[in-house]
Amino acid sequence: AQSVAQPEDQVNVAEGNPLTVKCTYSVSGNPYLFWYVQYPNRGLQFLLKYITGDNLVKGSYGFEAEFNKSQTSFHLKKPSALVSDSALYFCAVRDGGSYIPTFGRGTSLIVHP
């Protein structure tokens, strides 16, 4: 079984400040972890993924995520937030034996000018 939790419905951050969007997961095997972003009235866009190797993964638009096996977390981060980063962010997990990802409930990121 696989599951993912995004504990925050909404994250507010001022433009220029660092941002973190949290994600924890549970899988029976090795996890494949993903972050997607959804802007209003658009489809989901892939940001980055962790498969194996380096715990720090870099992705699109200056985002990065840190894989922490002991804490079963995969938090999304960005050093300096932009107003244009305001969107809905989904964490997703799939284990090696499943080809269907499980999505978290989503976190709405609001970046204030």
Added chain:
Amino acid sequence: DTEVTQTPKHLVMGMTNKKSLKCEQHMGHRAMYWYKQKAKKPPELMFVYSYEKLSINESVPSRFSPECPNSSLLNLHLHALQPEDSALYLCASSQRNEGPGELFFGEGSRLTVL
């Protein structure tokens, strides 16, 4: 720009109508997916086609009928829908149906059932 194209972008239909949503990808992906998404909620899986064969059907009502004419095309036929079926319908594809491949989503078809 997305490489998964969905048409139409918007659709309004009555409960007795028959309509179809279409999806196309030219990335050579062999797995294609239909998701339903309500506002500010995660996408819910409806169907998965793997190598043009239906491999997953998440107990979706029969008023939704998927079709995969070839490896690049995916349709969702709609008939006798209910107002609660109003949602954003997302098509996605992935390189394979196993392993670490990410999903590529289309922009969605926003369906309103009157």
